[in-house]
Amino acid sequence: MNIEVIDMSPWAGREDPEPDSLRWHQCIRPLADDSPTGVALIGFASDAGVARNQGRIGAAAAPRALRKTLANLAWHRQAPAYDAGDVHCHGNALESAQEHLGKRLERLLDAGHQPIVLGGGHEVAYGSWLGLARHLEKQQREPDGLAPRIGIVNFDAHFDLRDPRRGSSSGTPFAQIAQQCDERGWPFHYACLGVSRASNTRALFERAAELDVLVREDHEINRTTLDAIVLDLERFIVHCDHLYLTIDLDVLPACEAPGVSAPAAHGVSLTLIEPLIKVIRDSGKLRVADIAELNPNFDIDGRTAKAAARLIHHLTLNA
Ligand SMILES: N=CN[C@@H](CCC(=O)O)C(=O)O
Numbered sequence: 001m002n003i004e005v006i007d008m009s010p011w012a013g014r015e016d017p018e019p020d021s022l023r024w025h026q027c028i029r030p031l032a033d034d035s036p037t038g039v040a041l042i043g044f045a046s047d048a049g050v051a052r053n054q055g056r057i058g059a060a061a062a063p064r065a066l067r068k069t070l071a072n073l074a075w076h077r078q079a080p081a082y083d084a085g086d087v088h089c090h091g092n093a094l095e096s097a098q099e100h101l102g103k104r105l106e107r108l109l110d111a112g113h114q115p116i117v118l119g120g121g122h123e124v125a126y127g128s129w130l131g132l133a134r135h136l137e138k139q140q141r142e143p144d145g146l147a148p149r150i151g152i153v154n155f156d157a158h159f160d161l162r163d164p165r166r167g168s169s170s171g172t173p174f175a176q177i178a179q180q181c182d183e184r185g186w187p188f189h190y191a192c193l194g195v196s197r198a199s200n201t202r203a204l205f206e207r208a209a210e211l212d213v214l215v216r217e218d219h220e221i222n223r224t225t226l227d228a229i230v231l232d233l234e235r236f237i238v239h240c241d242h243l244y245l246t247i248d249l250d251v252l253p254a255c256e257a258p259g260v261s262a263p264a265a266h267g268v269s270l271t272l273i274e275p276l277i278k279v280i281r282d283s284g285k286l287r288v289a290d291i292a293e294l295n296p297n298f299d300i301d302g303r304t305a306k307a308a309a310r311l312i313h314h315l316t317l318n319a
């Protein structure tokens with residue numbers, strides 16, 4: 001039984017008198033045990049990983065800021081959307097918060113929902129993947145169950161492949177996942193789109209090459225290359241049964257996303273990110289998504305929160 005009382009207070013906004021003028025705040029419902037399947041938003045209020053990674057803290061406040069911004073966007077969906085509450089990271093207890101998120105996601109997936117996690121620093125990614133992995137593990141145990149082929153698509157200026165033996169943080173989640181895949185005998189399929197060469201050391205590029213990561217740097221993604229990158233992404237997706245999409249908002253240029261720990265001097269504009277996300281959205285394979293690194297302390301005019309809310313809106317348009 002779900003005993004958490006879900007705080008619906010961020011879901012407030014403009015109310016238009018005309019018919020057919022609904023917004024998210026008028027449609028989203030608190031998740032209940034008997035809710036029909038739909039999109040389930042769950043917050044991960046953590047910046048412990050950012051703190052450990054020498055970043056600017058504040059992302060723990062992001063889930064609430066994101067809900068408040070999404071609240072006012074127009075509702076164009078058919079299927080229901082739910083607020084599934086928050087997982088909080090208390091102090092430096094990151095590992096237990098990631099475990100807790102994993103368990104909550106596993107339950108949401110078992111119930112047939114499509115979870116979207118509102119981070120939180122990018123340490124959210126390890127918890128998101130854990131939830132999906134535990135959900136899929138049960139299917140693998142069935143007779144003839146094969147190792148699941150999970151494709152991770154990360155829009156990010158950073159690989160986040162730092163060595164977790166030096167301590168896990170917002171800079172290590174995909175290295176932690178690679179390790180977990182190795183231990184389980186699962187393939188590790190990772191695409192990192194929007195990487196900044198200036199912001200990732202040679203060691204990180206080498207690790208990405210060793211892990212056969214599909215890499216497209218920030219400057220490589222532009223109007224003239226977009227069609228080719230869509231094709232690259234489609235080819236990546238063909239070899240996966242399930243997709244986990246993770247969006248680190250620092251993939252956007254600093255003018256579009258100033259409210260992050262590490263703003264991007266170059267970045268990849270929302271106008272280029274959206275068509276790529278559409279490929280993932282429409283693939284029929286998307287199981288879990290998260291959006292990371294919003295830091296309301298450094299936002300300007302709510303720009304970053306608006307970009308994040310629009311991405312969620314875009315991602316769930318057909319769901
Ligand atoms: N999740 C963020 N990861 C980046 C942060 C870079 C920075 O703070 O400058 C990383 O570890 O590379």
Ligand SMILES: [Mn+2]
Pocket residue numbers: 156157158248250251262
């Ligand atoms: Mn990043």
Ligand SMILES: [Mn+2]
Pocket residue numbers: 122156158159160170248
């Ligand atoms: Mn990141």
